[in-house]
Amino acid sequence: MEDGVQEFCPQGVSGWSFAARPSKTARDRIMRAASYLFCNHGFAATGVDTIIARAETAKATLYNHFASKEELIAAVLQAEGETWREWFFGRLAEVEGPARTRMLAVFDVFGEWFSDPGFYGCPFINAVAEFDNGNDAVRAAAAIHKDHILTWLKAQAIELRVTGDVAEVARSFAVLIDGAIVATQHTRDPSFARTARHLAEVYLDTLTKR
């Protein structure tokens, strides 16, 4: 098969992708295979036969663990989100300095993520784009994931003692984050992280300076 056995996103480079975590049980192998295939080739385009072939397991095993493909998709999104957030907030926790430094460091961490050769964009953005008007459950899952990030951003904004609406600051960062992800996905140019970071800088300047 053309996908080979190579696994992008090795641990240590970018924590993203459940597919890169070690696994033993059949359930884990299924999750790994499904994550890789869903994220790289699309959710609808990936069949369960392809998944079990890559997971080196059987169809009954898959349906023993997941009631349906839809449930498997939900489980994959959940796992990808958790894994990524652990990595993301872990990297941010290493950043020292005031709130402004931490908020801008967001885009440095994104730059690491974008530089991963296996970068395929944000699974939640991709899932919403693929299902969109047909699936509100996917949009809800994406909203939860994004809420984790927005909450963190709002906490930083409060610590920064910004003038004006804290929620609007988080919304502004959401635009920069989503834009950087999509632009990078399209161009494969990770330097959009720096572009977004610069936009964030000039924006934060207007909130703190007076």
Added chain:
Amino acid sequence: MEDGVQEFCPQGVSGWSFAARPSKTARDRIMRAASYLFCNHGFAATGVDTIIARAETAKATLYNHFASKEELIAAVLQAEGETWREWFFGRLAEVEGPARTRMLAVFDVFGEWFSDPGFYGCPFINAVAEFDNGNDAVRAAAAIHKDHILTWLKAQAIELRVTGDVAEVARSFAVLIDGAIVATQHTRDPSFARTARHLAEVYLDTLTKR
């Protein structure tokens, strides 16, 4: 069928969507139906049978006009892109004032687009998200579409006599545009256009003021 006969994106509200244009020939009906279904339910998830049912035509008719579903997808993206750009640049052409005003008006026009009840995001972003690593042709089509916008932005930036790299200005706008589109698609909240506009304002200030 649950989709009914309603067509979002009526002319005059938002020029986007080839699906909303009048048509007579079978080819046009196919294009309209395919545009609507691809954009609202996904490319892979939409079968040719569904398309011809909505277009009220036959399968042979579809394959007389398009060699394959892949070619139909390409034609739809091409048509959607052209229709949208005609509408978008047409709206921008109505804007009076200096380059800065025109550049910021971009986000007002996006706001109109976002407010369309049938807004489903950018077909190119959605297509790249769905196929991604499996289809460079789609990414190329998206790049051409985005290039039209970037070229326009660069021309405005030159007229604005910005300090620094004109291409970087266009890249920054690309981040804001993509981010606003995706954020709106996820939240269905068209006010992200204003958020992006404000970010553009403070960014342009740093380029012109001194």
Added chain:
DNA sequence: AAAAGTGCAGACAGATCGGTCTTGATTAAT
């Protein structure tokens, strides 16, 4: 050691996929 329980392999089923082909209707030309 025997029996009950657990879990995976692969055949199978019904539906739907993209794509082909024959047939019929309509149009145009002589």
Added chain:
DNA sequence: ATTAATCAAGACCGATCTGTCTGCACTTTT
């Protein structure tokens, strides 16, 4: 008016889709 030519309708095909079922192998318990 008759023939030629074009195009579309829908039956049809093999492949593939999601999901089920049977059977075998291994583990655990008493």
